Amino acid sequence: MQTLKQLQNGELKGAISLKLSDNLSHFPVEIFELADTLEYLDLSFNNLNSLPPDFGRLQKLKIFFCSENQFTVLPEVLSDCPLLDIVGFKSNRIETVPSASINSNLRWLILTNNRITELPAETGNCSRMQKLMLAGNKLKELPASLTKCRNLELLRISANQLNEFPEWLLSLPKLSWLAFSGNPFSYKPTVQPFTPIDSRQLEISEMLGEGASGIISKATWRHAGKTSEVAVKIFKGAVTSDGLPEDEMNACITAGNHDGLVELIGQITNHPENKEGLVMKLIPESFYNLGLPPSFVSCTRDVFKPGMGLTPAHVLKIAGTIASVAEHLHNKGIMHSDLYAHNILVDDEANTLFSDFGAACFYDLSDIETAKKLELLEVRAYGCLLDDLISLCNEAEHPGIEKLTALRDLCMSDNALKRPLFSQISSQLSGVK
CATH class of the missing domain: 1.10.510.10 (Transferase(Phosphotransferase) domain 1)
Known part of the structure; x- marks a missing residue:
């Protein structure tokens, strides 16, 4: 990551990539000095709420991330960058997506975890669109114009307010990865509570990995006079790019046993922070x-x-x-x-x-x-x-x-x-x- 001071001192001249997270409240105009070369710009984790009207001066910009900021409207000036390929405005406060903000050149658009109630019909003009991330918004319907996005392969619409499943999505010829849980229309089967395991029987020893929905750790499980090494997943509880952790947990439980699935042992109870969690068989280190x-x-x-x-x-x-x-x-x-x-x-x-x-x-x-x-x-x-x-x-x-x-x-x-x-x-x- 670079610094604002480096940018202001001219140390980044000729840069192709720029990543600034410096509590910015205004777009640094010095970025325009990189207009002849800049292809990747990441201004995530700042306090920005607008972009300058001449943002389109960044004619070579292909990738722009502006997540974890304070935007309430997706900026219309995004359409002024002819080569813009990937745009990410995850976890802002966006309520409105103006039709002019949709750059028809986009291949990948991330608007996860905002407050969007409606997408403009112009979204369907993105003929190159392959990946559209909309989980964790307030969408009540999708524009039928998305049927024109014949290259769309991955779509995330989980945790919205869709009352009906958009059946026409299933006519898209290349759609392969579709997530839609956590909507009013979503089918919710009865999921019986799994074998309860008291969190006090578990001693966490080391973290094995962290994903969007939770943290997986190695743990020692003491029960019935025995000791077992297990894996524990504690869910964070917040919406992810894919959906809601509770839906993930219910799917894990309902999936049951199969030689090609990680064996589920139990469901954690009495967590000290009231978090949900699962206990699974520890996967051998050879995997x-x-x-x-x-x-x-x-x-x-x-x-x-x-x-x-x-x-x-x-x-x-x-x-x-x-x-x-x-x-x-x-x-x-x-x-x-x-x-x-x-x-x-x-x-x-x-x-x-x-x-x-x-x-x-x-x-x-x-x-x-x-x-x-x-x-x-x-x-x-x-x-x-x-x-x-x-x-x-x-x-x-x-x-x-x-x-x-x-x-x-x-x-x-x-x-x-x-x-x-x-x-x-x-x-x-x-x-x-």
Whole structure:
């Protein structure tokens, strides 16, 4: 991160990237001195509430983040930057999105955790849009013009005030990752409380990781005269980019047992801060994340460590396990909504665990037509995973990989009705070697 003083002293001349978090209340005009080179600008975690009328002088700007500020209106001047590709105004106080603020060049727009009640129809003019993050607002409906966004792949509309599920979303040919829990229309099955585990029986030893919804730690569980090493997830309780933590917890409980899921042991009670939490089986240290989250360039697609490779047998084993888990979840009316390699844990033997239910959604299995469409939507996400696995395979002409390639093409068909269901995918993969 750079400093305002460096900028004012001219030390950043020629910079392509600028990140300033310095309790700013006004846009530093010195930024315009970088107009000939600046492509990435991050002014998050300040106290800004407006942008200058000549913001468009930043003609080369491609990525602009202005999250955790004080904006109440999405600035119209965003449309004056012709190359603007990614815009993030997460966690402001935005209530109004003027039609003029929608830059039609956008590929990725983040408006999570604001107070937006309505999106302008002009949002549908973003023909390049691949990723639209709207969770945690006050939207009562979506503009039907979004049907024109034929490249939209990831959409987050959780924790809004939508009274009806926008069925027309299911006609979008590339939509693969859709999260919609926490709305008035959302289906809420009865979730029975899971095995209670008193927090006083748990001794936290070290933090293993932190996600948007909570913190996972290693802990010692003392119960019935025994001692066990377990993993504990304590939910933060705030809305995330994917949805509400309570929906994640309920999905974890409802998912039940499967060899490809992390085993759930119990639900925490008597937490000293009254927080919700889950106790899970501790994943062996031999497991690692198969992929890394999408980059600015890849947008909706995962990236992988340089030089990473998989044998055909490992590719097929991972593909088979995830298909089986997805079939298991959809049989329970759960759409994972974040089917990605970065949410898959594997070891060197390709033993596979599917994790992170932060975006998971329940749907009504008795609504057969919609249930099928939602499953076929997630099948496209699975097709993207197959595409990634095939690209990592070190033996492309292997017979099993050739069959997997044909399956990938079916799963990624723009015509959802041509895609197989997860039960059919599992059946096809069961005999492939």
